[in-house]
Amino acid sequence: MARRLIKPRPWTPPPLSDPGPTGPLTVARLLPTGGRGPEDVVFDHDGRIVTGLGDGRIVRIDPATGDRTVLADTGGRPLGLHPRADGGVLVCDHDRGLLEVRPDGTVHVLVDTVDGEPLTFASNVVQGRDGTIWFTTSTSRWDLADHLGDIVEHTCTGRLIRRDPDGTVTTLLGELKFGNGLVLAPDESYLLVAETAGYRIRRHWLSGPAAGRTETLVAGLAGFPDNMWLGSDGLLWVAIAAPRNPLIDRLLPGHGLLRLLVWNLPEAVRPKAAPIAWVMAFDLDGRRVHDLRATDGSYGFVTSVAERDGLVVAGSLTAADIAVLS
Template sequence: MIKILNQSFTKNLKLISFHSLGLLFVLISCRTPEEIFKNQIKEPVDLPYHSEINFIKSEGDPIKQNVTISGSTLPAQDEILLQEDLGRAFVASIDGWIWKVDLSNNQAEPLIKTPLLPGGMVFHPKNKDIIYMCLSRGKEHATNTSAVPGIYELTISKKELRKIGSRVPLVDKTKEPSDGHIGIFFAKGKETKIPISKLNEINSRNVEKADDLAISRDGERIYFTEPYDHPNAILGVSIQSKQEVLTLGRNGHLWKYDLKDNTVSLMAYQYTYLDGILLEYSNGDFESSILLNELSKSRLIRLHLMGDKEGKDEIVIDGLPGFPDGMDRDSKGRIWIAIPVERSKLITWLHKHPFWKRLVLYIPESLQPVSKKTGLLALSPNGSNPLYFAMHDGSLFFLYNRGCFWKRKIISSGIPRWFQGICYNAIS
């Protein structure tokens, strides 16, 4: 009996030693996480999965089966803007260039080099020669550039870039949301307008990460999301963004630059990882509400600027199968959301067991798995009902904003025609 016990102990000791060596290897290669991420870990959170979305999920990989990639080779992209009536498209690429694409022959040419990486882009609603865009740091800009993230204006015909704003007012982060509210936001006329010219080192700070933007119908107001304001934040997936998602930090801001009176306003804060944005209208040219993605909580929320629910925020739909990014509406008012990364069951489990998050923070980025699956989700015009959902294995591209983060080449007419050819028929 003693001999058997000794053999069992020896066997288990070898097993323990093997795992100990593995753990020791991980610990040696670990990096020390920023203190802010440790402090952001709070109580357990149960993030559900929306059962209807899984029910309507398309079988197989319809994107891979139906999409043909052709045309000029372009670097990976974050945003695509189409002007099909003019036969052209504009692409924000992670090589730091805005590219112009001729839709008649699929040929692309570099238009203008931006000082930082271009992200979200929109056309001026009344001037087809003007594009507004978000610029943010890339990995190459972390320490060696004087350029500042923010909102910029591009005049296409002149190839001229002009800064709209790169500073925002300081915020009192000790204030907590009121009961019944998700975060803190200001309805129409309740925000504090500060002249951009009055911003200085005492009352304001630089924008850290300008992610996505929307412009009002009259072309006078630009709203943009800042997912978090940690120093030296960079565009795209980074160790910071992963840890922000893991810890569910409430560092998301929504800002407004008023182009008419040259002011900046804080519109919302104390939300988690604000990303994609859409403006909504009831009557006239003034936006009545704002749709936003809380990426790390895999949900869509609405802020009511005016009307019967003025001053209220609400969850529109939650339990999304991935981390929502850019949004757009089609001609029928349906909302299309890019899902760049599928939500793993591991991250869902960690939210329920926050103790383990502290250990995960120490794991090197290279050892942290990220799903390659990417998807498209269509919602009803009010955003509450899922209509279509498809996943792609990531072999062709990752879906981000209104365009795509391509691995290879641009499709001649961009995302909208895929929707027509692949998805519209499925939900019509």
């Protein structure tokens, strides 16, 4: 089957930020999910882990006992999650859009079109105290199975979108470089947005004198930032799915024909994500506090990380289990 053609867009990757010291990422134990692909892991208001699996199920897991409860089946591919105080969950579903799982397990579509077009690749979601919902989309051109196509062509079609309590949907930011993880500030004055293909985390102000302005909080990351979580320790925890690929970085400033050739190479020889388990944590001024990595194969392709009361857990698009980190 022929691959979809990419439309290469020139972009010069930023230089790497000061790498600084790193520490070991140690997996203390694994929590079975009963499925595969716990892409996003979050803590609910009672300290239980909630995740979505590749078969569409939303699962709640007690981290102490491993007991699992299936909350719902979205009928699609759940990605980013936001637990509500009433036991419900907001879900960014790759196939179906922005969904609401109510406490009784029923699933309702909140947003499936944006600006007159079908909502595709909804990625992560947060909700404010007044019921306002913000969510990201990664790309309007590619699906999850071919997400690397967006990285290689770099057409930047990700978005940050707001859904008001009355149902009004507004695009706040466009041209995101694969919009992904999303965190709401404790005082709800700003959002933090991971741009996976931009190797950066941005801050979008919602209120105050800078309202409407977007600035860079962390730039020049050495890897691809994915889902994020604001821990009870006050730190911004960031999953790093993979290191930057030197070949792709060399091709991105131009080389449209070469990028097209690379994209159409057989699967066995195309650039692949390096096997690593990697999480970072920053304070809310963008200063790095933790940089934890493992290459021993104990876990890999970390797409989410969350901390609560000293317990740090990680999820993966490709693994079967959730990792509890030391």
